[in-house]
Amino acid sequence: MGEHSFVLQGNxxxxxxxxxxxxxxxxxxxxxxxxxxxxxxxxxxAFQALPVADYGELLIIPGLVDLHLHGPQYTFRxxxxxxxxxxxxxxxxxxxxxxYRDLEYARTAYQRFAKDLKMSATTRxxxxxxxxxxxxxxxMDALESTGLRTFVGKVSMDQNCSDxxxxxxxxxxxxxxxxxxxAAEGRYARTKPILTPRFAPTCSESLLAGLGRxxxxxxxxxxxxxxxxxxxxxxxxxxxxxSSCYGDVxxxxxxxxxEAKTVMAHCVHSTDLEIDMMKEAGVYIAHCPQSNMNxxxxxxPVRSYLEKGLSVGLGTDVAGGANxxxxxxxxxxxxxxxxxxxxxxxxxxxxxxxxxxYLATRGGGAFFGPVGSFEEGFELDALVLDDEAITxxxxxxxxxxxxxxxxxxxxxxxxxxxVAGLPIAIHKPAAVPxxxxxxx
Amino acid sequence: MGEHSFVLQGNxxxxxxxxxxxxxxxxxxxxxxxxxxxxxxxxxxAFQALPVADYGELLIIPGLVDLHLHGPQYTFRxxxxxxxxxxxxxxxxxxxxxxYRDLEYARTAYQRFAKDLKMSATTRxxxxxxxxxxxxxxxMDALESTGLRTFVGKVSMDQNCSDxxxxxxxxxxxxxxxxxxxAAEGRYARTKPILTPRFAPTCSESLLAGLGRxxxxxxxxxxxxxxxxxxxxxxxxxxxxxSSCYGDVxxxxxxxxxEAKTVMAHCVHSTDLEIDMMKEAGVYIAHCPQSNMNxxxxxxPVRSYLEKGLSVGLGTDVAGGANxxxxxxxxxxxxxxxxxxxxxxxxxxxxxxxxxxYLATRGGGAFFGPVGSFEEGFELDALVLDDEAITxxxxxxxxxxxxxxxxxxxxxxxxxxxVAGLPIAIHKPAAVPxxxxxxx
Numbered sequence: 001m002g003e004h005s006f007v008l009q010g011n012x013x014x015x016x017x018x019x020x021x022x023x024x025x026x027x028x029x030x031x032x033x034x035x036x037x038x039x040x041x042x043x044x045x046a047f048q049a050l051p052v053a054d055y056g057e058l059l060i061i062p063g064l065v066d067l068h069l070h071g072p073q074y075t076f077r078x079x080x081x082x083x084x085x086x087x088x089x090x091x092x093x094x095x096x097x098x099x100y101r102d103l104e105y106a107r108t109a110y111q112r113f114a115k116d117l118k119m120s121a122t123t124r125x126x127x128x129x130x131x132x133x134x135x136x137x138x139x140m141d142a143l144e145s146t147g148l149r150t151f152v153g154k155v156s157m158d159q160n161c162s163d164x165x166x167x168x169x170x171x172x173x174x175x176x177x178x179x180x181x182x183a184a185e186g187r188y189a190r191t192k193p194i195l196t197p198r199f200a201p202t203c204s205e206s207l208l209a210g211l212g213r214x215x216x217x218x219x220x221x222x223x224x225x226x227x228x229x230x231x232x233x234x235x236x237x238x239x240x241x242x243s244s245c246y247g248d249v250x251x252x253x254x255x256x257x258x259e260a261k262t263v264m265a266h267c268v269h270s271t272d273l274e275i276d277m278m279k280e281a282g283v284y285i286a287h288c289p290q291s292n293m294n295x296x297x298x299x300x301p302v303r304s305y306l307e308k309g310l311s312v313g314l315g316t317d318v319a320g321g322a323n324x325x326x327x328x329x330x331x332x333x334x335x336x337x338x339x340x341x342x343x344x345x346x347x348x349x350x351x352x353x354x355x356x357x358y359l360a361t362r363g364g365g366a367f368f369g370p371v372g373s374f375e376e377g378f379e380l381d382a383l384v385l386d387d388e389a390i391t392x393x394x395x396x397x398x399x400x401x402x403x404x405x406x407x408x409x410x411x412x413x414x415x416x417x418x419v420a421g422l423p424i425a426i427h428k429p430a431a432v433p434x435x436x437x438x439x440x
Numbered sequence: 441m442g443e444h445s446f447v448l449q450g451n452x453x454x455x456x457x458x459x460x461x462x463x464x465x466x467x468x469x470x471x472x473x474x475x476x477x478x479x480x481x482x483x484x485x486a487f488q489a490l491p492v493a494d495y496g497e498l499l500i501i502p503g504l505v506d507l508h509l510h511g512p513q514y515t516f517r518x519x520x521x522x523x524x525x526x527x528x529x530x531x532x533x534x535x536x537x538x539x540y541r542d543l544e545y546a547r548t549a550y551q552r553f554a555k556d557l558k559m560s561a562t563t564r565x566x567x568x569x570x571x572x573x574x575x576x577x578x579x580m581d582a583l584e585s586t587g588l589r590t591f592v593g594k595v596s597m598d599q600n601c602s603d604x605x606x607x608x609x610x611x612x613x614x615x616x617x618x619x620x621x622x623a624a625e626g627r628y629a630r631t632k633p634i635l636t637p638r639f640a641p642t643c644s645e646s647l648l649a650g651l652g653r654x655x656x657x658x659x660x661x662x663x664x665x666x667x668x669x670x671x672x673x674x675x676x677x678x679x680x681x682x683s684s685c686y687g688d689v690x691x692x693x694x695x696x697x698x699e700a701k702t703v704m705a706h707c708v709h710s711t712d713l714e715i716d717m718m719k720e721a722g723v724y725i726a727h728c729p730q731s732n733m734n735x736x737x738x739x740x741p742v743r744s745y746l747e748k749g750l751s752v753g754l755g756t757d758v759a760g761g762a763n764x765x766x767x768x769x770x771x772x773x774x775x776x777x778x779x780x781x782x783x784x785x786x787x788x789x790x791x792x793x794x795x796x797x798y799l800a801t802r803g804g805g806a807f808f809g810p811v812g813s814f815e816e817g818f819e820l821d822a823l824v825l826d827d828e829a830i831t832x833x834x835x836x837x838x839x840x841x842x843x844x845x846x847x848x849x850x851x852x853x854x855x856x857x858x859v860a861g862l863p864i865a866i867h868k869p870a871a872v873p874x875x876x877x878x879x880x
Contacts, residue, residue, distance in 0.1 A: 075834045078847035081774065082792055109833045293775040296790060298782050322771075322847035331762075334521065335733040336779070342738050343783045350736060352522055393549045394515045407518035407762035410850035 004034045004421030007047060008382060010055035011398045012039050014062050014374045015358040018306065022374075023398050028052070029060060031380040034421030038376040055384050058415055059401060061357075062372050063123025063381030064326035065364030068223070068265040068286035068315030070128040071139050071152075072097050072106075074113040077319040081294045085229040085320075088295060090162070093319075097130045098164040106135035107142075114142035119426050120324045121409070123381040123419045124368050126151045126223055126263055126286070126315075128196055131165055131173075133180035140184060140191045147424045149368060149381075153196025153223055154180045156211060160239075161202045170206035177214065190419075192221075199225040200236045200249045212254035221261040221367075224250060227274065228266035229297045245274040247283075257281025263367055265315060268292055268300045275308065284311045284367050287359065289332040291320030299340045302333065303348040306355065313364025314356070327409035330356040353403045384416035444474045444861030447487060448822060450495035451838045452479050454502050454814045455798040458746065462814075463838050468492070469500060471820040474861030478816040495824050498855055499841060501797075502812050503563025503821030504766035505804030508663070508705040508726035508755030510568040511579050511592075512537050512546075514553040517759040525669040525735045525760075530602070533759075537570045537595075538604040546575035547582075554582035559866050560764045561849070563821040563859045564808050566591045566663055566703055566726070566755075568636055571605055571613075573620035580624060580631045587864045589808060589821075593636025593663055594620045596651060600679075601642045610646035617654065630859075632661075639665040640676045640689045652694035661701040661807075664690060667714065668706035669737045685714040687723075697721025703807055705755060708732055708740045715748065724751045724807050727799065729772040731760030739780045742773065743788040746795065753804025754796070767849035770796040793843045824856035 012027040022039065030037035030047045037047065073093060080092040100106040117125065127143070127150055129136035136154040143150050156177060158167045167173035177195070184193055195211050197203045203211075215222060227233055227246050236246045243249045247270070250256035256264075256277070263284040270278070278285065287300050305312050314329045315321075321329070330353075337351040365372020371379050387401055390408045405412050417424040448469040456462045462479065470477040470487045477487065513533060520532040540546040557565065567583070567590055569576035576594040583590050596617060598607045607613035617635070624633055635651050637643045643651075655662060667673055667686045676686045683689045687710070690696040696704075696717070703724040710718070718725065727740050745752050754769045755761075761769070770793075777791040791799075805812020811819050827841055830848045845852055857864040 075832055078830075078844035079836075079840055081843070081847070082790070105833070112832050290775075293778055296778040296782050299779065322844075335730075338733055338736040339739065339776070339779055339783070342736050343779070350522070390518075392515055392552050393545070396519075400519055403521070404518035404762075407521070 005032045005050055007031070007043060007050045007052040008055060008060055008384070009052055010058045010060040010384065012060045012374065013398060013402055014039075015354070015362050018358045019352070019354055021354055021357070021399060025398055026057075029374055029382065031418070031421045034380055036374050036376060036378045036380045039374050053416075055415065059385040059387065059398065059405065061383050061385065061402070062361040062365070062374060063383055063417070063419060064121045064360045065313055065368070065372060066122045066125040066316050066326055066329075067263055067284065067313040067364040067367060068126060068288055069318040071110060071113050072100050072130050073319035074116070075109050078322040079319070081322070083295070084231065085295045085297065086231055094162040094165055098162065100130040100132050100135040101164070103134055103138065106132065107138045110139045110142040114146050116324060117143075118146035118148060118424060121326050121383055121414055122148070122324065123383070123417065124149045124365065124371060126194065126367065127153070128223070129154050131155045131157060131167055131176070133176050133183065136180060137183055140188055144188050144191045147190065147419050147422050149190045149419055151192050151194040151221060151223070153194040155196050155198050156207060157198040157202035158207045159202055159204050170204050170210055173207050174210040174214065177211070181218070195220050195222045195255070197224050197255065199232070200246065201232065201239055208249070208253040208255065215254055215260045219259070221263070222255045223263050224255070224265070226250070226264035226267050227270045228268055228292070229295065230269060233269055245271050245277070247274040247277050251277060251281070257283040261367070265317060266292065266297065266300065267305075268298045275305070275310070279308055279310050282311060284313060286315035286364070287312055287333060288315040288317035288321055288329075289336045290323065290329065291317035293332070293336065294322065295320050299336045299344065301340065301348065302337060302351060303340070311363070311366060312359055313367065314360045325409055326360050327406050330360050330406050333359065353406060357402070357406070379420045380418060381420065382418045383414060386413040386415040389413065445472045445490055447471070447483060447490045447492040448495065448500055448824070449492055450498045450500040450824065452500045452814065453838060453842055454479070455794070455802050458798045459792070459794055461794055461797070461839060465838055466497070469814055469822065471858070471861045474820055476814050476816060476818045476820045479814050493856075495855065499825040499827065499838065499845065501823050501825065501842070502801040502805070502814060503823055503857070503859060504561045504800045505753055505808070505812060506562045506565040506756050506766055507703055507724065507753040507804040507807060508566060508728055509758040511550060511553050512540050512570050513759030514556070515549050518762040519759075521734050521762070523735070524671065525737065526671055528735055534602040534605055538602065540570040540572050540575040541604070543574055543578065546572065547578045550579045550582040554586050556764060557583070558586035558588060558864060559854075561766050561823055561854055562588070562764065563823070563857065564589045564805065564811060566634065566807065567593070568663070569594050571595045571597060571607055571616070573616050573623065576620060577623055580628055584628045584631045587630065587859050587862045589630045589859055591632050591634040591661060591663070593634040595636050595638050596647060597638040597642035598647045599642055599644050610644050610650055613647050614650040614654065617651070621658070635660050635662045635695070637664050637695065639672070640686065641672065641679055648689070648693040648695065655694055655700045659699070661703070662695045663703050664695070664705070666690070666704035666707050667710045668708055668732070669735065670709060673709055685711050685717070687714040687717050691717060691721070697723040701807070705757060706732065706737065706740065707745075708738045715745070715750070719748055719750050722751060724753060726755035726804070727752055727773060728755040728757035728761060728769075729776045730763065730769065731757035733772070733776065734762065735760050739776045739784065741780065741788065742777060742791060743780070751803070751806060752799055753807065754800045765849055766800050767846050770800050770846050773799065793846060797842070797846070819860045820858060821860065822858045823854060826853040826855040829853065
């Protein structure tokens with residue numbers, strides 16, 4: 001039946017809609033050449049020749065999609081959490097990213113990042129590199145070998161950042177993107193380039209215009225940051241006084257949806273105009289709740305985005321977020337939505353478990369095509385979750401087990417992981433605790 | 441030099457004040473008969489005969505104190521997180537707590553809870569049981585065998601709860617407390633009883649009055665809940681129309697500080713009057729940030745409590761909080777304080793890492809006496825933290841390593857744990873991943 005064709009048996013959950021889970025206990029999930037043929041209570045005769053991996057009562061769910069994180073920031077996650085965005089960038093982020101000029105450092109750091117991402121519950125991710133082309137290739141090399149599917153961007157920035165990172169001119173910055181794209185061409189099956197203006201303040205109009213032309217020529221997707229922090233938004237207004245809103249800066253240069261598939265991180269303080277523009281242009285929003293707490297940014301109005309029918313997924317935003325875990329991102333998204341309801345607007349009811357599960361699977365998955373569901377025709381990304389250590393003495397329904405796994409994932413165990421049908425080798429060697437040296 | 445006398449060597453951190461850490465790299469922490477003799481850069485001659493456990497560059501910090509959690513709710517942590525407090529109690533909590541009438545169930549569940557608490561970073565805890573006396577003894581039995589030091593309370597409630605849990609009368613409820621105290625007397629070295637009116641709404645005035653008299657006779661400490669949720673607060677006002685605030689109900693019956701050492705969980709919506717009463721009476725506040733998110737309660741104004749000099753510690757409030765981890769509680773406390781600053785009151789700057797570390801060690805530790813510091817004379821509770829898996833390619837100061845451990849504790853490893861000088865056996869057997877059965 002071809003490569004990556006098999007059947008997984010277990011307690012299978014996926015989102016049918018934003019509000020409804022499909023749950024099939026002891027069901028069969030059929031994968032043919034990396035594509036789902038659907039979930040069945042009884043295995044249809046047509047698929048009975050396929051090998052069956054029987055995971056007993058374990059949970060089987062779609063892979064989780066991290067719509068926004070920074071590969072080079074993985075090294076210092078959990079640091080500098082007493083600062084807001086702009087100070088945090090100057091104090092921690094830019095100095096660390098400067099180190100990636102050293103290709104040896106970049107290789108070592110990115111291999112570690114890629115290994116940990118491979119071991120995590122994330123199957124797809126949209127990732128920032130640094131301004132350095134060769135280092136970004138080494139990030140792509142490291143990710144390609146994991147089997148995960150990713151978009152990776154060499155960052156573009158030619159103003160308002162530390163000297164050690166600033167590209168010399170918009171021309172040089174555009175040349176650097178072209179060189180990087182050329183070097184990467186044809187080398188990767190699973191790792192795709194994405195245009196990456198860091199954020200409006202660090203990009204000259206000439207650079208943004210050049211990236212917009214490049215987008216038109218290449219059809220490449222786009223990622224950036226949008227309306228994360230109040231000081232940042234004021235700064236954008238100063239730098240681009242002609243803009244009607246922060247998003248309008250990207251829009252003006254053809255880097256905001258439409259023909260250009262685009263994901264914008266944060267959108268904590270988007271104006272009504274900006275929200276309408278995102279809806280109109282089909283811009284994806286990467287909601288990063290933990291980062292928005294850590295950097296004191298606020299809480300994005302995700303309930304409103306869902307009511308308006310915008311495309312929303314979740315991101316960890318490592319290292320604005322400290323944790324790679326997309327389960328944690330789901331739990332954080334529920335929690336901050338409750339505080340939004342309690343403290344900001346009682347008309348916006350909190351997000352449910354079903355909704356954040358949707359965001360982490362289908363919501364973000366759509367950026368990659370038919371991804372994030374087990375319905376027929378979707379690319380088959382799957383996680384097998386062992387929650388035995390969480391269950392304890394209790395007895396729970398499959399839905400309850402899924403809710404508990406979201407909150408307690410660090411006590412659970414990822415038993416298996418598949419990306420587009422490819423099994424990912426995630427088992428670590430068993431740890432042996434070290435003993436102290438004793439004397440006296 | 442007697443039992444529990446030894447020296448720990450490593451990178452030693454503890455709170456000198458709310459705002460300042462003491463850090464001694466490769467220092468010596470001296471323990472004599474369970475009591476700290478202080479931290480030294482060079483080991484004084486007087487202690488050179490003691491055995492030295494050299495933990496290299498590992499972090500050594502005081503044990504963490506969980507000022508508020510519910511033993512019987514551990515079984516269903518992470519469930520029902522779409523409800524507010526009063527519905528959550530009726531839907532999940534009361535039905536589960538009813539099961540502890542069955543002593544066999546209670547023993548099994550409590551042994552699991554105690555084992556997991558033992559393996560955690562918590563060294564001391566203040567714990568709710570259920571209304572059942574014998575079951576609460578089994579909780580105390582299980583905790584005593586862990587080596588941790590705890591206060592444990594048989595819950596008292598005689599109104600406004602499910603029939604299966606309600607004690608028949610205030611007289612019967614008081615009799616039940618006396619029987620439990622008598623049965624527990626002299627049986628435990630590390631596990632102490634604490635009077636535990638569940639919360640004002642479930643206690644008749646006659647029951648509260650009786651518990652107040654019992655407190656005076658026995659000198660026992662008191663734990664309860666206070667001003668967690670807006671509906672709860674309105675209900676208290678209806679039930680006790682004479683009260684000037686929620687805390688006044690406890691105060692009126694002698695269950696609110698003063699001679700009665702008291703810890704009140706939550707205090708999210710305390711009025712100025714209530715805050716003044718807590719300050720005056722020396723009531724401890726157990727701040728439970730994750731629970732206050734999960735149950736949509738809000739954010740407690742901890743910055744104000746610290747400014748006013750109130751006694752504050754941290755609690756996980758399992759199962760309002762899903763996680764036993766006190767590191768998570770510290771990180772959550774920082775995060776919600778940032779949202780409080782951003783969304784509620786910009787005069788209240790966010791809590792720092794130093795401050796939440798203080799709350800989790802000395803702040804809560806004071807409820808147990810001289811606990812939570814390595815200064816001379818403190819009971820020696822210590823954790824040895826192995827952050828090698830977190831460090832990766834970076835190089836960090838001891839303070840930075842501590843900050844990162846707070847956010848990334850689930851990737852770290854607790855290498856050793858001591859409570860009042862007693863080493864706790866925390867090493868789990870190495871896990872062997874299960875393989876799926878394959879066929880076809």
